Structure formats: structure tokens, C-alpha cells
Amino acid sequence: MLKNHIGRKPLMFPKPTLERLKLYYALLLTENKDYISSDEIAKRLKITPEQVRKDISHLNITGKPKVGYHIPSLLGELSELFGISVTDNIIIVGAGGLGSALARYKGFEKIGVKVVAIFDNDSEKIGTFVGELMVLPLSDLQRVVKRFKVRIAAICVPEESAQEVTDLLVEKGIKAIWNFAPAILHVPSGILLENEDITRGILSIKHMLDKKG
Amino acid sequence: MLKNHIGRKPLMFPKPTLERLKLYYALLLTENKDYISSDEIAKRLKITPEQVRKDISHLNITGKPKVGYHIPSLLGELSELFGISVTDNIIIVGAGGLGSALARYKGFEKIGVKVVAIFDNDSEKIGTFVGELMVLPLSDLQRVVKRFKVRIAAICVPEESAQEVTDLLVEKGIKAIWNFAPAILHVPSGILLENEDITRGILSIKHMLDKKG
DNA sequence: TAAAAATTGTAAGAAATTTTTCAAATGTTG
DNA sequence: CAACATTTGAAAAATTTCTTACAATTTTTA
Known part of the structure; x- marks a missing residue:
């Protein structure tokens, strides 16, 4: 409960x-x-x-x-x-395939979610556009979080930098981490962590296909 | 159980x-x-x-x-x-942002999953490349499913065509549907359906942020 | 309008899952 | 080597979740 x-x-x-x-x-x-x-x-x-x-x-x-x-x-x-009536401004960290797909995802509007920025460390990506959003460097993080009152951040970086990014986000005031990296993250108590590792879904499928019908 | x-x-x-x-x-x-x-x-x-x-x-x-x-x-x-030792060849239907990101996802190898093809209906997309894979028309579905003994298909098409695609896949012999579309799909009994609707994750976050911590 | 049918709401019982407890086993230390 | 600390394993208790059963309510129909 x-x-x-x-x-x-x-x-x-x-x-x-x-x-x-x-x-x-x-x-x-x-x-x-x-x-x-x-x-x-x-x-x-x-x-x-x-x-x-x-x-x-x-x-x-x-x-x-x-x-x-x-x-x-x-x-x-x-x-x-589910707090759908209140719109949450969220940010995405990692402008790779998954991060970009997420940024363009159409389904957010109807559940009260708006992507206000996408970040990356890669200087090749910074300044390019994903949909309507320009990819920003992580040095802009603090400003954006304050400005748009962002509480939620989606992590779409590779496994090896996921924890580092998480720590940074928490430091800048993010209250909930939506983790798409296949990594077990640690967050301070009081910070919400929701794991969205897509491999979990297919593990279920494989298990069921082999073991049952 | x-x-x-x-x-x-x-x-x-x-x-x-x-x-x-x-x-x-x-x-x-x-x-x-x-x-x-x-x-x-x-x-x-x-x-x-x-x-x-x-x-x-x-x-x-x-x-x-x-x-x-x-x-x-x-x-x-x-x-x-989880049947990880056995490699499953899977296909992806829908070469939009999400489908492409999924096709390029690195994490599949270590759980015994290999993406063997990506399909789309859009003639603009057919023939273009997503990573190493050429986007194929749905008319190639049957051939690919047979050839690679594909049991699992990921659905990354818009909500409105998801059911139609599902029916087609089942007809062609697919045994498990991994659904990324934000739609409630119907499958015949005996066919496995795993929903991966990403909005569910953020609904949890919104609920928890507002109602608790 | 009275009887019949469909559907909700809930209490009680059953089942599943988690937590508690503690004995047995295996290292570790003096 | 003996006493001690740690850790597993498993049974029992507690809790949570689901199912069953049925009474209450509203619409439909005769």
C-alpha cells in the first residue's frame, strides 16, 4: 500500500x-x-x-x-x-537514438508532460536540433531547471555515464529520475527513481515463450 | 504463480x-x-x-x-x-524515432536478442538504412519471418495502425508482440503480448511526486 | 407499476506474497 | 581448536491482494 x-x-x-x-x-x-x-x-x-x-x-x-x-x-x-492536469516540464539527458526518439514522442501532451530541453555532452551534437529543441550542453542544466521549474529528468545516456549524470541532476535540484539506461542507479533518499530498462520487457517474453505457451 | x-x-x-x-x-x-x-x-x-x-x-x-x-x-x-542462452531473432515494425532507436539499441546482444529486420509502410523510408539494416516494406514480412524463424516482433507504429499491424504479424506466424504503441491491443489466445508503453513509467513518477515525497 | 434483468458495491473468505524468526552451516579470530 | 560473527535456508506468522458471493440499485419490459 x-x-x-x-x-x-x-x-x-x-x-x-x-x-x-x-x-x-x-x-x-x-x-x-x-x-x-x-x-x-x-x-x-x-x-x-x-x-x-x-x-x-x-x-x-x-x-x-x-x-x-x-x-x-x-x-x-x-x-x-496521476497528476495529469498539472503539466510537468521535463528534460532529457542524452541526445542519442533513444533520447531523440523520446524528445519527439507525441504521447506526452495528453498526460501532462512537456519536454523543455535535451542535453548532451558531445560537442558534435550540441547545437543540432531534435524536433524543435536545440541540443544543449550540460553547463546549461542549472539555468534550465530553475527557469522551467523542472522536477523530472529522463536519462538516456550510456550505462557507464548514467550514475554520473544522475548525481549531477540531483545536485541541480531534480526530484525524479526516469532512467532509460540499463544500469542500477543510486539516488539519495527523497529522490524518486523509476527504471524503464527496456530489456526487462523482452526478458519476460523470452521467459514465457520458452517456459510456457 | x-x-x-x-x-x-x-x-x-x-x-x-x-x-x-x-x-x-x-x-x-x-x-x-x-x-x-x-x-x-x-x-x-x-x-x-x-x-x-x-x-x-x-x-x-x-x-x-x-x-x-x-x-x-x-x-x-x-x-x-530467461532463455538468454538461446538467441531470438526479432523484427521491428515502424522505422520512426522509436523503432530506429530500438534497432540501434546496444543492449540486446547480452540478453540473447538480435534484430534481423525493420519494416515500414512509408515509401520514403523503405530502402533507407537504420544502422546496418535496410528498412523493408511489409510485403517482405512473411519471407523474413520464415527465413529467420522470428517469433517476436516489436511494434513501434502510431497508435492508430497498431492493431492492424498486430493482426498482420500474428497472421504471418509471430508468437509474441512487444508493443511500444500507446494502444490496448488484442491478440488471439496463445499469442503473447507485452506492453511497453513508456507513458506508464512517467505516470508513476507524477503520481508519487504529487502524492508523496 | 410490478417483475425481470443487468450491474454496482462490499463483506467475507481464499490465496499469494512478504516479513519475521531462528536453527544450521561456514568462515574468522584469538 | 574453541568461541564468535556472519550468512543461508526454511518454517511460521503477518500482511496484502484477489476471488467469491450476494445484497442493493437502477433500467427495461410487460
């Missing part, structure tokens, strides 16, 4: 519930009906409707028997839960 | 355990000592040593009191568990 201070509702979410709530959010975004039943969400996501109802029961929302849940309300609750 | 047929050991893994085992694998890859204790693994990954021991107890390996676990053996067990 993740505890939460403010009142209103219990506001404690089992971690697995939180993961599923993200899926509901993604699903509902593409839905253009007004109402949806737990049964339908369940079928689409291959889980049980009871599970869906239980998850949703954590939110400040209530469904209508025989009709289902009001999708805009559900989306509203989930937006609030 | 994920059940498994072949004997030797119980070979059933709680899903959370499996996730942590991947982390151990990543951690141990960068380690060059001979032995490591549950305590050290735990400290690095910010979990408890008991948890680590319990996880490792699922494997066909046993630690030495006062010394710890033999790292090469542990790596060997984990490699086998």
Missing part, C-alpha cells in the same frame, strides 16, 4: 491496483462512449470485472447499476490521481 | 519474484566479484535480504553461509530462466 496524507477517501492504493488504473486510463482515452461497465473494461484487459470494480472503488467515483461508470468522470479522477 | 511443466525444481515463480530476478540479473552483470551476499544485493536494490534469499531459493542454486552466492552460477541460472 502507498499511504497518502490528505483525507477525502482512503487514498491508499495497492501497487498492483495502481498499475491497473494506468491501464484503465489508457483504455478510456480511446473510448468515445459516455459509460462503460466493469465487465467491458475487464474483457478488454483480460482481467475480472470484480477486480475492476474493486480498483475503481478506491476512487471518488461511483458507478450506476445497469449502466456502468461515467467515462469522463472516471478519466477525471484518474487524471487527478 | 506461473506454472511450468519441466521437472528439476518447483519452477513456479510468483510474478513479483520474476520481476526482481530480472533486476538481480541486471545487477550481477555489472559485478565482477566471485560471490555476493543476499545482504549486498538487497542494499543495492533497496529491498530486504530475506526477500532476496527467498527469490533465489526458487533457483537451482545454493548459497554458502558466510560467503554468499556464487555470481557466475547465479547468472547461469538466471540466463537459463
Whole structure:
């Protein structure tokens, strides 16, 4: 359980519930009906409707028997839960293939995320453009973080410099590290670390393909 | 629990355990000592040593009191568990920013994954090179899948064509879909689907930053 | 309007996972 | 070599998460 201070509702979410709530959010975004039943969400996501109802029961929302849940309300609750209504300015460190792809990613807007800068150490890359953004040297980091009130940084540098970059970011006031490097990073307590190592996904696939169906 | 047929050991893994085992694998890859204790693994990954021991107890390996676990053996067990010793030829569909970045990703080799082709529909892109690979039209799909015995395909196309591409891939004999599109995909039973939607990671960050630390 | 059907909400029970505890084994030190 | 410290391994307890079961509510239909 993740505890939460403010009142209103219990506001404690089992971690697995939180993961599923993200899926509901993604699903509902593409839905253009007004109402949806737990049964339908369940079928689409291959889980049980009871599970869906239980998850949703954590939110400040209530469904209508025989009709289902009001999708805009559900989306509203989930937006609030995930802080989507507040736009976060984020920065990307590392303008290689992954960093550039991330900088151009179209999906950020609808979840309240805006990439305000991309950094690199390589003087060949500095000054070139990735989409609309000019690649900046790390010496501009402090200025940008202050100016745009950046709390989140994505790390897209090679494994060997990931820790170094992390330390620098934390020093400059970054509060959350979104790590795309295949490295185990260390952060001071109070700093959030989210690992996005893509090899994990394919390890699951390989495991399942070989060991099961 | 994920059940498994072949004997030797119980070979059933709680899903959370499996996730942590991947982390151990990543951690141990960068380690060059001979032995490591549950305590050290735990400290690095910010979990408890008991948890680590319990996880490792699922494997066909046993630690030495006062010394710890033999790292090469542990790596060997984990490699086998995740099928890393067997190389999988995978293909990428979608030669945009993300697809290209993925095709150039260096980390695949050490987990037994090789990208053998990248596809796109856009005639502007077909024939251009991404690293060493020429972008191919989807009409070449069948040939490549057969020729390289491809079981896994990564989907890096826009949301709106993701389902269509999925259907095509399944039809051509692909057994596992690694989905990078921000879409809820449907696959026939027996086909594995692994979602890698990167927005999920940052939703977690936004939630935690606002609601807690 | 009353009965029927569909759907939510929740409490209780079951299952899965994590934490606690502690005995057994193996090095290490005096 | 004996006492001690460290570390594993495994059983038991506690906690968390999921499933089951069913009552309550609302719409539909006759």
C-alpha cells in the first residue's frame, strides 16, 4: 500500500491496483462512449470485472447499476490521481537514438508532460536540433531547471555515464529520475527513481515463450 | 504463480519474484566479484535480504553461509530462466524515432536478442538504412519471418495502425508482440503480448511526486 | 407499476506474497 | 581448536491482494 496524507477517501492504493488504473486510463482515452461497465473494461484487459470494480472503488467515483461508470468522470479522477492536469516540464539527458526518439514522442501532451530541453555532452551534437529543441550542453542544466521549474529528468545516456549524470541532476535540484539506461542507479533518499530498462520487457517474453505457451 | 511443466525444481515463480530476478540479473552483470551476499544485493536494490534469499531459493542454486552466492552460477541460472542462452531473432515494425532507436539499441546482444529486420509502410523510408539494416516494406514480412524463424516482433507504429499491424504479424506466424504503441491491443489466445508503453513509467513518477515525497 | 434483468458495491473468505524468526552451516579470530 | 560473527535456508506468522458471493440499485419490459 502507498499511504497518502490528505483525507477525502482512503487514498491508499495497492501497487498492483495502481498499475491497473494506468491501464484503465489508457483504455478510456480511446473510448468515445459516455459509460462503460466493469465487465467491458475487464474483457478488454483480460482481467475480472470484480477486480475492476474493486480498483475503481478506491476512487471518488461511483458507478450506476445497469449502466456502468461515467467515462469522463472516471478519466477525471484518474487524471487527478496521476497528476495529469498539472503539466510537468521535463528534460532529457542524452541526445542519442533513444533520447531523440523520446524528445519527439507525441504521447506526452495528453498526460501532462512537456519536454523543455535535451542535453548532451558531445560537442558534435550540441547545437543540432531534435524536433524543435536545440541540443544543449550540460553547463546549461542549472539555468534550465530553475527557469522551467523542472522536477523530472529522463536519462538516456550510456550505462557507464548514467550514475554520473544522475548525481549531477540531483545536485541541480531534480526530484525524479526516469532512467532509460540499463544500469542500477543510486539516488539519495527523497529522490524518486523509476527504471524503464527496456530489456526487462523482452526478458519476460523470452521467459514465457520458452517456459510456457 | 506461473506454472511450468519441466521437472528439476518447483519452477513456479510468483510474478513479483520474476520481476526482481530480472533486476538481480541486471545487477550481477555489472559485478565482477566471485560471490555476493543476499545482504549486498538487497542494499543495492533497496529491498530486504530475506526477500532476496527467498527469490533465489526458487533457483537451482545454493548459497554458502558466510560467503554468499556464487555470481557466475547465479547468472547461469538466471540466463537459463530467461532463455538468454538461446538467441531470438526479432523484427521491428515502424522505422520512426522509436523503432530506429530500438534497432540501434546496444543492449540486446547480452540478453540473447538480435534484430534481423525493420519494416515500414512509408515509401520514403523503405530502402533507407537504420544502422546496418535496410528498412523493408511489409510485403517482405512473411519471407523474413520464415527465413529467420522470428517469433517476436516489436511494434513501434502510431497508435492508430497498431492493431492492424498486430493482426498482420500474428497472421504471418509471430508468437509474441512487444508493443511500444500507446494502444490496448488484442491478440488471439496463445499469442503473447507485452506492453511497453513508456507513458506508464512517467505516470508513476507524477503520481508519487504529487502524492508523496 | 410490478417483475425481470443487468450491474454496482462490499463483506467475507481464499490465496499469494512478504516479513519475521531462528536453527544450521561456514568462515574468522584469538 | 574453541568461541564468535556472519550468512543461508526454511518454517511460521503477518500482511496484502484477489476471488467469491450476494445484497442493493437502477433500467427495461410487460
